[in-house]
Amino acid sequence: MAPVTPVQRVPPGVREDGEDTSLLRVEPAGRVEGVARVPPDKSISHRAAIVAAMARGETVVENFLPSLDCLATLQCLRQMGVEVDGPDAAGTIRVRGRPLQEGGLAEPADVLDTGNSGTTFRLLCGLVAAHPIFVVLTGDRSIRRRPMQRVVDPLRAMGATVACRKGGLAPVAIQGGQLRGVRWRLPVASAQVKSAVLLAGLQAAGRTVVEEPLPTRDHTERMLAYFGATVERGDGWAAVQGGQHLRGQRLRVPGDISSAAFVWAAAAALPGSRVLTPGVGLNPTRRAVLEVLAEMGARVQVEPAREEGPEPWGDVEVAWAGPLRAVHIRGARTAQLIDELPVLVALATLAHGTTVVEDAQELRHKESNRIEELAAELAALGLHVQTRPDGFVVEGPQRPEGGEARSRGDHRLAMALTVVALAARRPSRIHEARCIQTSFPGFAALMHQLARPGGGCVVEEDRDGR
Numbered sequence: 082m083a084p085v086t087p088v089q090r091v092p093p094g095v096r097e098d099g100e101d102t103s104l105l106r107v108e109p110a111g112r113v114e115g116v117a118r119v120p121p122d123k124s125i126s127h128r129a130a131i132v133a134a135m136a137r138g139e140t141v142v143e144n145f146l147p148s149l150d151c152l153a154t155l156q157c158l159r160q161m162g163v164e165v166d167g168p169d170a171a172g173t174i175r176v177r178g179r180p181l182q183e184g185g186l187a188e189p190a191d192v193l194d195t196g197n198s199g200t201t202f203r204l205l206c207g208l209v210a211a212h213p214i215f216v217v218l219t220g221d222r223s224i225r226r227r228p229m230q231r232v233v234d235p236l237r238a239m240g241a242t243v244a245c246r247k248g249g250l251a252p253v254a255i256q257g258g259q260l261r262g263v264r265w266r267l268p269v270a271s272a273q274v275k276s277a278v279l280l281a282g283l284q285a286a287g288r289t290v291v292e293e294p295l296p297t298r299d300h301t302e303r304m305l306a307y308f309g310a311t312v313e314r315g316d317g318w319a320a321v322q323g324g325q326h327l328r329g330q331r332l333r334v335p336g337d338i339s340s341a342a343f344v345w346a347a348a349a350a351l352p353g354s355r356v357l358t359p360g361v362g363l364n365p366t367r368r369a370v371l372e373v374l375a376e377m378g379a380r381v382q383v384e385p386a387r388e389e390g391p392e393p394w395g396d397v398e399v400a401w402a403g404p405l406r407a408v409h410i411r412g413a414r415t416a417q418l419i420d421e422l423p424v425l426v427a428l429a430t431l432a433h434g435t436t437v438v439e440d441a442q443e444l445r446h447k448e449s450n451r452i453e454e455l456a457a458e459l460a461a462l463g464l465h466v467q468t469r470p471d472g473f474v475v476e477g478p479q480r481p482e483g484g485e486a487r488s489r490g491d492h493r494l495a496m497a498l499t500v501v502a503l504a505a506r507r508p509s510r511i512h513e514a515r516c517i518q519t520s521f522p523g524f525a526a527l528m529h530q531l532a533r534p535g536g537g538c539v540v541e542e543d544r545d546g547r
């Protein structure tokens with residue numbers, strides 16, 4: 082295999098101490114128009130690499146997302162002896178698996194740094210717990226504030242020795258070993274925790290059943306099945322029998338529907354817009370955003386492609402079709418829109434009527450507190466949303482003034498703010514924009530290419546160090 086590609090630990094625009102000095106300048110745009118190739122799906126890229134590491138033989142993943150989060154997953158796998166080649170210029174990685182049945186993962190000589198990535202952190206906890214190795218996982222300041230007890234508890238119940246900081250915080254130290262299957266009811270709807278338990282369960286003795294309070298993205302179930310495992314599924318549960326063998330595969334990752342959501346939201350907001358996004362993932366547990374945009378008044382057309390690989394995908398066109406209308410989002414729909422809520426709330430400020438988002442308390446535990454921090458930064462652009470413990474109330478339509486806002490280190494906040502800044506009266510500056518690299522490399526260039534007339538986005542170094 083070719084030598085491993087070194088991972089750039091500190092991207093340009095970020096100082097060694099983690100301070101993000103990059104700045105996104107946004108000029109208001111008349112409309113957005115054109116073909117937008119959105120980056121590969123983040124959730125599916127992580128799972129492709131992790132499941133490949135558990136499989137016998139070689140896996141080839143095309144269109145792997147080369148974002149900081151997914152590169153962190155590859156780096157952690159390499160630290161445990163998994164040979165990973167790439168991503169090459171075309172976005173292909175090759176992974177040579179180290180299944181438990183063939184000796185499994187090697188003990189890493191140092192802590193695993195998951196960066197900003199909750200998916201890397203939680204899925205790797207599930208992966209390593211079945212191995213007789215000692216692993217310490219940590220991450221950036223945001224990761225070290227996010228709840229990890231939810232993944233510590235099931236792994237302890239399965240027999241792993243797990244320690245963490247007070248309050249269930251990272252770093253988390255795992256002494257893995259022979260696990261036993263469990264029946265585990267998730268305390269919150271979380272695909273990451275469900276996935277961690279299923280990955281551990283696949284390597285445990287006996288059967289593991291995970292019950293979820295609301296349906297969450299099912300990429301892990303699909304990926305495991307694609308690699309040859311039998312995954313039983315019912316209403317609100319998934320189960321695996323331990324000790325199954327996985328075989329290396331070839332697959333292509335579709336475009337990320339959660340990244341496409343930012344482009345579509347801009348198209349829905351700006352009169353005369355029309356954007357075509359080819360090759361986007363259309364997993365039924367992720368596509369509620371299309372329904373909501375249509376309900377808000379955008380024209381949404383979906384052309385499904387022939388299904389190959391573990392995930393459905395297709396081409397989606399979103400066009401402006403009139404003034405936007407308010408929506409009500411709650412219950413199962415909230416869980417399925419969890420990553421799109423920041424941009425939908427931003428968009429709701431432009432819509433006629435009162436938008437209500439309920440049951441979204443999990444937003445407080447994402448890369449930032451996506452309820453309070455989103456509201457504060459929208460206010461910095463002249464937009465007012467009322468926060469609630471579990472969501473938002475938004476009265477519209479409002480016209481964004483534009484101004485100076487910051488991402489709070491959260492990629493989805495940076496991009497949601499950019500969308501409304503495109504609709505603002507005057508130019509805006511979004512500070513701490515480098516975090517966009519965690520999921521959407523090339524975001525500013527893409528928005529710049531789509532925005533017309535005049536407007537657009539440019540990322541530059543922050544000179545005033547706000």
Ligand code: S3P
Pocket residue numbers: 123124125199200270271272273274276298419420443
């Ligand atoms: C993800 C699950 C969700 C989501 C995150 C990606 C995944 O997190 O917000 O961006 O890939 O499984 P939770 O599991 O914490 O809900």
